[in-house]
Amino acid sequence: RKEVExxxxxxxxxxxxxxxxxxxxxxxxxxxxxxxxxxxxKEPKLLMSVYSSGNxxxxxxxxxxxxxxxxxxxxxxxKLSDSATYLCVVTHTDKLIFGTGTRLQVFP
Amino acid sequence: EAGVTQFPSHSxxxxxxxxxxxxxxxxxxxxxxxxxxxxxxxxxxxxxxVKESKQDESGMPNNRFLAERTGGTYSTLKVQPAELExxxxxxxxxxxxxxxxxxxxxxxxxxxxxVL
Numbered sequence: 001r002k003e004v005e006x007x008x009x010x011x012x013x014x015x016x017x018x019x020x021x022x023x024x025x026x027x028x029x030x031x032x033x034x035x036x037x038x039x040x041x042k043e044p045k046l047l048m049s050v051y052s053s054g055n056x057x058x059x060x061x062x063x064x065x066x067x068x069x070x071x072x073x074x075x076x077x078x079k080l081s082d083s084a085t086y087l088c089v090v091t092h093t094d095k096l097i098f099g100t101g102t103r104l105q106v107f108p
Numbered sequence: 109e110a111g112v113t114q115f116p117s118h119s120x121x122x123x124x125x126x127x128x129x130x131x132x133x134x135x136x137x138x139x140x141x142x143x144x145x146x147x148x149x150x151x152x153x154x155x156x157x158v159k160e161s162k163q164d165e166s167g168m169p170n171n172r173f174l175a176e177r178t179g180g181t182y183s184t185l186k187v188q189p190a191e192l193e194x195x196x197x198x199x200x201x202x203x204x205x206x207x208x209x210x211x212x213x214x215x216x217x218x219x220x221x222x223v224l
Binding site for chain 1: 139141143149150151152153156163164167199201212213214215216217218
């Protein structure tokens with residue numbers, strides 16, 4: 001079983017739609033939680049950190065449920081430029097542990 | 109401020125040859141990490157340097173991989189001899205531990221290694 005599980009998608013949504021991604025992690029000792037974004041053939045880039053209290057950055061909202069070991073990302077008012085792979089990432093000690101990513105394609 | 113840089117961007121070698129990848133972290137970042145993504149799989153941790161010391165090398169696949177960070181600045185990852193299964197994208201990341209211990213890692217563009 002993978003340490004971080006994500007639905008690989010793809011999620012194909014029209015511009016303006018709201019889309020939600022989920023992931024689960026298996027190690028209850030995981031310490032920090034993130035969503036990274038990766039464009040095709042590029043490096044992963046930090047999108048946002050995730051906290052139990054929930055956090056919002058513009059159109060993006062992330063939530064952590066430690067009891068369920070579940071992380072979510074909500075994207076509102078999707079833009080064409082949101083098309084990418086979204087990587088759910090947890091840390092244990094200092095290393096990042098990645099999910100396989102969920103691919104999002106936003107169409108006009 | 110310059111980001112993490114990696115060289116080369118692509119490398120195509122034959123099985124049995126040696127390849128050396130280089131990573132220059134963001135200036136002032138003591139933490140340097142190597143990760144690898146093989147086709148169809150998730151990005152996986154290889155090892156972590158704090159300055160010139162190996163903090164964690166639990167992800168290194170075998171003794172054909174040798175990482176160094178002499179002087180605590182740039183790092184090299186040597187694969188010798190390369191095997192077909194070593195093909196993938198090798199990412200380097202660096203971080204400066206922020207307040208509260210959250211470890212934000214910034215990634216380089218990666219080196220795409222193809223072993224034929």
